[in-house]
Amino acid sequence: xxxxxxxxxxVLKEIQSDGFESxxxxxxxxxxxxxxxxxxxxxxxxxxxDQNCVQARALLMDGQPINDFCYDCRNTPxxxxxxxxxxxxxxxxxxxxxxDRMLVDLGLSGYAGVPLRSPDGxxxxxxxxxxxxxxxxGELILEILRTVASFVGSRLADRISR
Numbered sequence: 001x002x003x004x005x006x007x008x009x010x011v012l013k014e015i016q017s018d019g020f021e022s023x024x025x026x027x028x029x030x031x032x033x034x035x036x037x038x039x040x041x042x043x044x045x046x047x048x049x050d051q052n053c054v055q056a057r058a059l060l061m062d063g064q065p066i067n068d069f070c071y072d073c074r075n076t077p078x079x080x081x082x083x084x085x086x087x088x089x090x091x092x093x094x095x096x097x098x099x100d101r102m103l104v105d106l107g108l109s110g111y112a113g114v115p116l117r118s119p120d121g122x123x124x125x126x127x128x129x130x131x132x133x134x135x136x137x138g139e140l141i142l143e144i145l146r147t148v149a150s151f152v153g154s155r156l157a158d159r160i161s162r
Contacts, residue, residue: 032127036112042128044056044126044127057156088141091109109135110134112131
């Protein structure tokens, strides 16, 4: 557990020293997936015109970007997260959220996500990790995502307000 936390701390330090602009959201998302051993990861923002939808700032599955992604998060684990709560499902995520076709389409078993907050505390999106195999330590994954979310929230808020 400590090794994973050190690993994500090292990645965040690299991102800060390399400059977030050079790595960007896709680079960060890829690093998060790698550290967590996830099949994919995403930085999603709430659509300002439809609070039930999230749009991908960066979404990777199996290391490949998925572009032009807009997702109705009702009846999904993302709905819990944009509602302000962390969410981790260590296995059988498809069974827990049977109306979420994307979980089936991607063959997912596990999910973890935490809200992204602007500096003033508003929820502006979420960061999530996706797993095709059951997750052994959901709380550790959430802790890592919380650490990343605190870093990403202000950077994302800067871009949304532009």
